Amino acid sequence: MEKQTFIEAFGMLHPADASLYGAEREAWDRLAGDSGQAGLVREIREEGDRLLGGPIPPLTRELFDLYRTQGTRLEYESVYFERRRRLTTFGLLRLLYPQDERYAAALRAIVREVLAETTWCLPAHMTGETAERGIDLFASETGFALAELLVLSGDRLEPELRADIRAQVDRRLFTPYLTMGPYHWETAEHNWAAVCAGSIGAAALLLEPDAKRLAVIIGKAMKSMDCYLAGFGEDGACLEGLGYWNYGFGYYVYFADLLHRRTGGAIDLLAGAKTREIALFQQRCYLMGDLTANFSDAAPDTPARLGLSAYLAARYDDVEMPPASIRAAYTEDHCARFAPALRELLWYRPDAHADLMSVAAAWPDGSRYLADAQWLVSRHAGPAGRFGFAAKGGHNAEPHNHIDVGHFIVLAEGEPAFAADLGRGEYTSAYFGEGRYAYDCNGAQGHSLPVVGGRMQQAGRDRAAVVLRHDVSPEADLLELELAGAYDAPTLASLVRRLVWDKTELPVLELRDVFSFEGDGGRDVEEVIVTRCEPRQVESGCLLLKGSKYNVRLEYDGELLAPTVERRTFAGHFGEEQHYYRIGLKTAPVDEAKTLEIALRLRFDAAGRE
Structure with a gap:
């Protein structure tokens, strides 16, 4: 992008509020009673009922140190992701059912717990790193999730909690990103570049009030997006497999969408021929049902994210919607990421977009x-x-x-x-x-x-x-x-x-x-x-x-x-x-x-x- 176009785009930013998502109060009310998303909403409620029945599990130093002492990750990560599941679940339920005080209280509690964590990074990504400087995939995702919850919740979050979210996202993401880098992932040609830089850039689009500082963050993030795309050939294939396509390209799209909306369409990271080919990879990778060509660290079965698929189908004429029978259930993501869960609700609307997303019973030959x-x-x-x-x-x-x-x-x-x-x-x-x-x-x-x-x-x-x-x-x-x-x-x-x-x-x-x-x-x-x-x-x-x-x-x-x-x-x-x-x-x-x-x-x- 030419420098002048970039400067002009940041001179006419649209407000960073719920209108970026088309998710004003009436939209959430429709979702809560929308038969097209009734199954997903029911799954979220059921998960909320499960989580309300237990306490927030503690993240202890002993669990954190297991990776260093015995090389294992599951013990710490199972607790970490259970906490993120609470953040995502109660965040969505608070948006769907704002009058239910149970969800409001549970969301406040888990937000405070997350803000108090020593680091948002996983131990496996902290070798030789300090808590002050550390930014990994999950720290970036956490900051992005908190930023979206703040913007979408509006005044329903207490002023003190809103201020704490802004302060912690700045301290853990924006400040180190601007002053303590460069980070290894900034020039990576795989999912780390898209997830880390995309999450930080998206969080900045939602929270950063200083236009000059915002422009610097977005400029850095866009360079990382270029590195991410460089990791693909012209055929659009993700060598890491479909699961990592969902992950890396998903976060690329989430950032691109918010950037496009805030700049009034002036910056469009999805306009290129290569992004179109990458968008087509999903339908080219499935072999039947939810079974894929699972080379590399890919699961043999990968349920489809209909929200991301619907967004891409609306953008590119030749993107095919996956069979509805292979929809990813709400609990499918063991990391419980907020950004994709939110967009499963907002982007897949069979009642409103039937002309764009006719769903076949099976993948074609x-x-x-x-x-x-x-x-x-x-x-x-x-x-x-x-x-x-x-x-x-x-x-x-x-x-x-x-x-x-x-x-x-x-x-x-x-x-x-x-x-x-x-x-x-x-x-x-x-x-x-x-x-x-x-x-x-x-x-x-x-x-x-x-x-x-x-x-x-x-x-x-x-x-x-x-x-x-x-x-x-x-x-x-x-x-x-x-x-x-x-x-x-x-x-x-x-x-x-x-x-x-x-x-x-x-x-x-x-x-x-x-x-x-x-x-x-x-x-x-x-x-x-x-x-x-x-x-x-x-x-x-x-x-x-x-x-x-x-x-x-x-x-x-x-x-x-x-x-x-x-x-x-x-x-x-x-x-x-x-x-x-x-x-x-x-x-x-x-x-x-x-x-x-x-x-x-x-x-x-x-x-x-x-």
Whole structure:
């Protein structure tokens, strides 16, 4: 943006009040009785009833120190997020039901508790940081939430509490942002830039009275927004997965919307071609229902945020609304963030916006190749049911990186993943440290990738795929990759992986790996398939992955490959034990072979037929 345009925009700011949201009192009254949002409002009330029945849990120094002493996060964070759930829930209920003194008292109590916290940051983000300077994702979100509650509540918050909110947001966000930086996230090319800078910028738009100071904060935040967008290719794919798209791009949109409204439309961060492509990523990432191409630290199932989706559908003609059946419930966000919860209420109004957001019963069929991410994503439906396939190239130093170049996913509706991506594990200090790839969900050992001469793929930006060919058509999709660069295997000159998704009524995935060797050394190969279905040998050259409605027959050359099956466990994101099956199909060592070709098929069949 030209400097003069920026200056002019800040010379004609619209008031920072509830009109920015279209949320005057009558709007909240309509929401409280709106059948289109009755389910969500009921969920908020139910959560409020639960929370009214218990005290505010204390954040203690002992809990805070657990990350330093034993590297675990869940103990402190479970209490922290329960407090944020109280802030969000009672904040929304106070807006919906202003005459209910129970909600008013509960909101006052939790606001005072949050304002008194030593830091709004999580312990995992405070290593080497001071409480005075610390600004992380959650500190930024907290300040933004308090700013929105202050503006939307108006005079219903006591003057002393309003003054305390302004003072604490200034002390914890605005002052350090302006005087103690730069912060690492200011130039990050991932969700941290959008969430931290977007939250601070949005809070400043709502609370900062000094126009010059506000302009400096917004100018800094807009630079971080540029860095965030730089982390995307022109295909708009979020390499961190759909959950982090909801998170990072969501906060980008929240900031962009408030900036657009306060400047009377003079500054529009959603006008570019790239933001449109990013907005389209959601519909390109889902495979069926709420199941996604969950590469990286992404959950396999991601319910949709209909509020954000509706806003984007109103902005961009080609954004599709998700099926209403996969709406994210109010309690879906375990971090209980206020900004997205508020916009689920305000932005998704089926009664008022039916022309903009017709909702299909299911995602439509279709395949797409995302060239910058090197992802192939395919949805296929027919008389036999719904099926999904995704495969990736890329490199092994992506955001929230997993070692997974050449990995793939195969799904059928209502079944565990026949070929799975394990998704994210429990976040600990080791998970983001030197031990990251010892976790099966992150390391090559937990992905459907070959092992060559006992060596797996390695981490690194240069450990990358070369795309040789890609194609999508109504009949079949194809992705062909050169993968040798992802390995540190001295004898491996080339490894070409060819994946063909044949979209017959009951689809077939044909996988062919061609290994070319040179020099001396081990040339044995183990093909690996990661599945959530228990395999069973039914005949030589065939393992059965059994589901309830469908089976998948894993067919291979029984004379060339010897199968093994290992049941393995890992800690899921919330610390829960999960299991999967690692199928190994191993050749005998062959010292003189110069090439080796291995063909596998994953063939869908109706359950009950073996």
